[in-house]
Amino acid sequence: MACPLRCNGALKHNTEVAVPTSPSRPLSPHLTIFRWPLSMALSILTRVTGAALAVGLVLLAWWLVALANGPDAFATIDGIVDSWFGGLVLFGFTAALFLHLGNGIRHLAWDMGYGYDAETTHRSGLFVVGFTVAATLLTWIVILAA
């Protein structure tokens, strides 16, 4: 998966290759120099949310083990889940899941050769942002209304 973050160290492995040492010559693409187009922000966010969701799997394992250990262990973790802090964390995971899911589908379309031109890429990015906000809010409206 092409990601702007990965390009910095591409040439570092082989010391035979001349790595520019002059500070006046930025490595490309450089986070502090380029403005942040939507596609770049989404690319970085997809990787960040992917890493976060991997941590979420560890928390899911904790929850499943507590459930398997019986009512007392489950009550302990349920107290955390039900607190405002637990709710905030779960809200974050909901948004992360929908962003990663939406942009993942965008990536699958790219893999099949669709939507590569700049305008379509920008529009599909906007769609992913809209989908993330709408799906996250809808999910939590249903949870809080119940």
Next chain:
Amino acid sequence: MSLATPISRVRGLGSAHAGVSHFKQMRLTAVASIFLSLWFVFSAVGLSGADYTTVAAWLGSTVNATLMILFVLINVWHAALGIQTIIEDYVDQVVVKTASLIALAIVAYGLAAVCSVAILKVALSG
């Protein structure tokens, strides 16, 4: 200035021939995860605020236990591939990189085993 011949300088820097397999596994687990994740969110919303008995009975159903095991295995697989890519992108030193990849394998296989046993324990005790 190295005295190595040009061919010895480039040996080992080419393809590892495992990239296509990684690519395909990433996409297949992604497609599977679309459906499993939607099921997971619907289930989690339905279970919000439920007590122990309700949650245990829910996971005690054969369909839910099967889908939950699939959800965990597919997503641990997908996550392990992703974290592997992140490690390979940002960790430069060979020793640290290898150690990180071994640690990742331990955590991934561990998570898959721990979750599967927990799910089966709930499903088979009900």
